[in-house]
Amino acid sequence: xxxxxxxxxxxxxxxxxxxxxxxxxxxxxxxxxxxxxxxxxxxxxxxxxxxxxxxxxxxxxxxxxxxxxxxxxxxxxxxxxxxxxxxxxxxxxxxxxxxxxxxxxxxxxxxxxx
Amino acid sequence: xxxxxxxxxxxxxxxxxxxxxxxxxxxxxxxxxxxxxxxxxxxxxxxxxxxxxxxxxxxxxxxxxxxxxxxxxxxxxxxxxxxxxxxxxxxxxxxxxxxxxxxxxxxxxxxx
Numbered sequence: 001x002x003x004x005x006x007x008x009x010x011x012x013x014x015x016x017x018x019x020x021x022x023x024x025x026x027x028x029x030x031x032x033x034x035x036x037x038x039x040x041x042x043x044x045x046x047x048x049x050x051x052x053x054x055x056x057x058x059x060x061x062x063x064x065x066x067x068x069x070x071x072x073x074x075x076x077x078x079x080x081x082x083x084x085x086x087x088x089x090x091x092x093x094x095x096x097x098x099x100x101x102x103x104x105x106x107x108x109x110x111x112x113x114x
Numbered sequence: 115x116x117x118x119x120x121x122x123x124x125x126x127x128x129x130x131x132x133x134x135x136x137x138x139x140x141x142x143x144x145x146x147x148x149x150x151x152x153x154x155x156x157x158x159x160x161x162x163x164x165x166x167x168x169x170x171x172x173x174x175x176x177x178x179x180x181x182x183x184x185x186x187x188x189x190x191x192x193x194x195x196x197x198x199x200x201x202x203x204x205x206x207x208x209x210x211x212x213x214x215x216x217x218x219x220x221x222x223x224x225x226x
Binding site for chain 1: 148150156157158159160163202204210212213214215216217218219
């Protein structure tokens, strides 16, 4: 079974621009979560989607948004990029419904903001 | 106080030894705990999940959970140089079943 895929793998943007990252979950997984990983802050939760609904959101500014499509694929968007947004953005998927399901990560998108 | 605490290491062990990685947490409402392994430049890989007090074994890995002491550990038996990585402890937040909270990770170095 194919794992979680994320595109693009690497991205370089300039301050003020916006970016959209994409995530395709493991087949059959309907929950998709997004995380940001930086050397200083570690892994931090951004938001989680299930059946096209955002069920939880982390402590990030409104510039960070996401959505999920009917096929469970998800996108996240960051508008008005800042230098501090440079990070590894990770998507994780888990099985349908249920709570406390194991989350499996994709390879991540490395975003560099200059 | 951080929600999930780990010693950053590095923890250095010789090949073939037992590596013991520890994690403490502050949220007594947390019920689900996970260990991830992350190689440099790669994404986290799930190793173990544990939900009940006691030990859970999977191959060379044993996870231990003590909810009363708010303590989770991971033992790696017969450590190999390929086990050298950062090990992340994570839990599901007690107030949200969809949010993983991670520790900062312990770097493990297995010496040949």
